[in-house]
Amino acid sequence: MFVDNVNITIESGAGGHGHISFRREKYVPNGGPDGGDGGRGGSVVFEASADMNTLVDFRYKKVFKAEAGVNGGKSKCTGRNGEDLILKVPVGTLIRYTPSGLVMADMKTNGERRVLAKGGRGGRGNQHFATPARQAPKFSEDGRPGKAYQVTLELKLIADAGIIGFPNAGKSTLLSRVTNANPKIANYQFTTLSPNLGVVRHDYGKDFVLADIPGLIEGASQGVGLGFDFLRHIERTRILVHVVDAARLEDDLTPVQAVEKINAELAAYNSELLDRPQIIVANKTDLLPDENYMAELEAYAKERGWPVFKISAATNQGLTELIKGIAEMLETAPAAVDFEADYENYFEPERAEEKIIVEKIKDGLYRVEGSSIERLLGYTNMADERGFAFFQRFMRDKGIIARLEELGIEENDTVQLYELEFDYWK
Numbered sequence: 001m002f003v004d005n006v007n008i009t010i011e012s013g014a015g016g017h018g019h020i021s022f023r024r025e026k027y028v029p030n031g032g033p034d035g036g037d038g039g040r041g042g043s044v045v046f047e048a049s050a051d052m053n054t055l056v057d058f059r060y061k062k063v064f065k066a067e068a069g070v071n072g073g074k075s076k077c078t079g080r081n082g083e084d085l086i087l088k089v090p091v092g093t094l095i096r097y098t099p100s101g102l103v104m105a106d107m108k109t110n111g112e113r114r115v116l117a118k119g120g121r122g123g124r125g126n127q128h129f130a131t132p133a134r135q136a137p138k139f140s141e142d143g144r145p146g147k148a149y150q151v152t153l154e155l156k157l158i159a160d161a162g163i164i165g166f167p168n169a170g171k172s173t174l175l176s177r178v179t180n181a182n183p184k185i186a187n188y189q190f191t192t193l194s195p196n197l198g199v200v201r202h203d204y205g206k207d208f209v210l211a212d213i214p215g216l217i218e219g220a221s222q223g224v225g226l227g228f229d230f231l232r233h234i235e236r237t238r239i240l241v242h243v244v245d246a247a248r249l250e251d252d253l254t255p256v257q258a259v260e261k262i263n264a265e266l267a268a269y270n271s272e273l274l275d276r277p278q279i280i281v282a283n284k285t286d287l288l289p290d291e292n293y294m295a296e297l298e299a300y301a302k303e304r305g306w307p308v309f310k311i312s313a314a315t316n317q318g319l320t321e322l323i324k325g326i327a328e329m330l331e332t333a334p335a336a337v338d339f340e341a342d343y344e345n346y347f348e349p350e351r352a353e354e355k356i357i358v359e360k361i362k363d364g365l366y367r368v369e370g371s372s373i374e375r376l377l378g379y380t381n382m383a384d385e386r387g388f389a390f391f392q393r394f395m396r397d398k399g400i401i402a403r404l405e406e407l408g409i410e411e412n413d414t415v416q417l418y419e420l421e422f423d424y425w426k
Contacts, residue, residue, distance in 0.1 A: 004155035004233070006058040007098055010117050013041030013082035015143025016069035018123035022136065023075070033136060034076045035125030038143040039069030042082030044117035048107035052090040053197070055153050066117070069143055072125045082119055092158040092236060098150040108158060116151070120144035134390070141375075155233075159197060159211035160330055162237030164266070166258055167214075169243045170283040172196065173313040175212045178323055204327040211237065231269045238333040239277040240266075241326065246282035246294055246310070255282065255297040277333050278306050281322060286312040358403040366409055366424075367416045368400055374418060 016038025023031030044066050064087060070079035089095075095105040095116065105114040123141035130137055163171045179198025196212040213234055234240070242262065244255045253261065259280065266273040280301045288294060294310070301308045309325055311318035356370035376394055395401050404415065404424070413424045 003054050003056045003059050006055050006153050007062070007150065008058050008153065009063045009148060009150050010044040010085075010087075011063070011065040011148035012043050012117035012119045012146035013066040013068040014146045015039065015041045015120035015122040016071040016079035016082075017142050018125040018128075018140030019072035019074060019077075020126045020138060020140045021074035033126040033130050034074060035127055035140050036072030036074065036077040036079065037125050037128075038072045038122030039079035039081040040122050041069045041119030041143065041146050042066030042084045043115050043119045044085050044087065046093075046095060046105060046107060046114050046116060047086055047088050048091045048093065048110055048112045049088045050091050050110040052088060053157075054090065055093070055155055057088075058153060066119060066146065068146070069119065069122050071143075072122070072140075076125070076127055079122060081122075084119070086113075089153060090155055092156050094154040094156055096152040096154060098152045101152075104151065117147045117149060120146045139390075156236045157197060157211055157233045158209070158236045159233075160208035160237065161210050161239045161241050161326055162234050163210060163212045163241045163243055164234065164262060165243035165281075166245065166253075166262065169245045169258075170313045171212050171214075171243050174243060174281070174283065174311070174319075175210060177313050177316060178319055179210055200323060200326070202323050202327060204324045205331060206327070208327065208330055210241070210326075231266075234266065234273060235270060237276070238335070239279065239326070239329050240273070241279050241281055242306075243281045243283050244297065245284055246297065247284040247287040247289060248293065255293050256300045259297070259300070277329055278304075279322075279325060279329065280306050280308045282308060282310045283313055285310040286315055286317060356398060356400065358400055358407070360407045360409075361416075364410075364413045365416070366404055366407065366413060368404075369418065372398070377417060377420065 018038050019035035021033070021035045023034040025031060044064065064085060066085035067082035069082045072079045089107055091108060091110050093107045094103060095107065095114075096102060097104050104116055107114065121144045123143040126137045126140045128141075129139065163175060165171050175196055175198050178200050198210050198212075199207055200210050201207045211233065213231075242259060244258050246255050248254070263274060280297065282294060282297060285294070298308050307325055307329075309318060309322045311322055313319070356368070356373065358366070358368050360366050376391065409415075409424050411425055415422045415424055
């Protein structure tokens with residue numbers, strides 16, 4: 001089954017929590033805190049693989065989660081790191097951040113790896129919080145949570161040349177004659193229901209990859225027929241090989257009209273596609289009923305600088321010249337399109353200077369929030385007298401208490417810090 005567009009959710013593993021423990025051994029004075037750190041959470045890593053040509057592995061399973069880090073232990077033992085989750089995708093897969101559609105990664109090289117959801121950092125054990133004034137800290141740090149994102153995997157096949165044209169123009173027959181591909185061929189529309197790739201091996205330069213792109217009819221860019229599901233695969237091709245039924249056996253359009261309608265669909269999908277080098281392939285020339293159509297097509301192509309090759313895919317007529325022409329055009333054609341990742345400025349925004357919010361909700365109720373406040377609550381044991389004293393010093397040092405007093409806080413008023421609530425006392 002050919003699948004080239006799926007939406008999935010990826011989530012990295014959370015970091016393990018730091019441990020709270022104290023060394024107590026006979027004949028070992030002043031053992032002190034020895035809680036170990038939590039392990040790092042596993043990351044979600046995408047890897048491009050040339051052994052895959054479809055996204056079918058992601059069709060039914062939609063959530064992929066990496067392993068969490070293990071909590072720290074006593075005796076300063078660090079928890080095991082979570083195992084990274086490696087997701088293999090076909091070469092040519094574009095990964096987008098679903099909510100915005102922005103590109104996160106373009107997996108265009110075999111073996112290429114990209115970390116798109118980094119695992120959470122492990123929390124520190126209580127050994128790190130010992131000071132001369134606080135020699136027995138009874139708190140540790142929680143591990144940081146993992147990151148979860150909705151992403152769209154969009155396969156855009158990488159080919160040097162893409163065969164385009166109306167159904168039954170002979171695209172699949174041409175591909176089968178010049179490559180090792182074995183596409184399904186029959187005399188009805190949409191015989192080809194998924195793109196086919198083949199390698200052309202010849203004596204005129206480097207071998208090249210040829211792709212048969214199905215689904216192109218008038219209105220395809222608006223969803224007619226097979227719709228625009230396969231138009232995305234044309235975006236990777238360096239040149240376009242436009243196959244036309246020169247004999248008009250399956251279509252009432254003249255060859256020139258057929259070329260114009262297909263190009264109009266390409267322009268409606270992505271106007272930049274018409275800037276690609278294009279070769280016109282007049283197929284079924286062994287059955288031409290009228291040479292006037294051929295002359296009209298050649299004049300039309302000449303005005304636009306497109307070479308025209310007369311072939312008969314069924315009888316192998318003109319295929320050698322066509323392969324040579326494609327190979328020569330590829331020598332000077334632009335490189336394949338790369339999709340630059342633009343998520344750095346959106347998907348992973350730069351950290352702004354921390355801002356602590358201190359506001360009055362109503363009489364007797366105040367709210368305090370901020371990333372440093374959240375981190376502090378994660379590793380401070382409020383039930384411990386020393387831990388709570390440490391928290392109070394932090395609130396004063398950051399100017400939070402002063403700000404609350406400016407807002408008019410009074411004794412017995414309530415202060416909300418995320419899920420916790422405190423009564424204010426001077």
